[in-house]
Amino acid sequence: MIEFVQGAKRVRFFLDYDGTLAEFAATPDEIYPDPELIDLLERLKTHPKYQVAIISGRRLSHIRKLVPISGMILAGTYGIEMVDPHGKKIERVDYQKIRPGLEGLKSHWADLIEPHPKFYLEDKGWSLALHAKFVEEKIAKTILKQAKRVVFELNISLDEFRVLGGDKFLEVAPKIANKGLTIDFLLSEYPFEDSLLLYVGDDDKDEEAFEVILKREGIAIKVCPKPCRTAAQLILKSPADVRKFLHQLL
Structure with a gap:
């Protein structure tokens, strides 16, 4: 695989952050820039054959602190908000239009998890996410199921929003919060x-990106510590393995 990538005329990298380039933090609000990772990404960005974009579920303000590199596309909240190579900030959804629905949901979710302090309610501005990483399995399953039911009880428009699931995780975000759609946008606007x-x-949100990449005869790599179902052609076991792979391309 290394030789194949190195043999390409040019390479365009799309990289997730948490669970891919770096291990997960205890909570999404913990921001610890990694100098070694920043140096690696800077070297990739300045390589004459390469172009690099970070596409993360984190809010853009976090990604800009974690990856303080100019001239690189940084996309937060799955690509709803981003900064382009020229430093221009792009917002692909009308914030004032979507925020009222999220505000109503936020208060209901906050009430739901109040008796369970190990839950974490993340307000990204453009979306709301419930994290149950440190919650006992049975309780997490029950509360997340109730939280999903609340979305439908509040009649939140599924024409405007989508419900994203995951391992002890639930998120409500605008429909355009889709990494595959973000890649299509970037390929069109920044060829x-x-x-x-x-x-x-490393997760199901990235599988949506894999679909777009594979249709364009690209390479999809999944980060997975144990055997997992994926459309990707290659599996790496950890962020450390991802960094090693990227170093080998320099």
């Missing part, structure tokens, strides 16, 4: 002609 597309990610 990098004759390039091999390469995406690295």
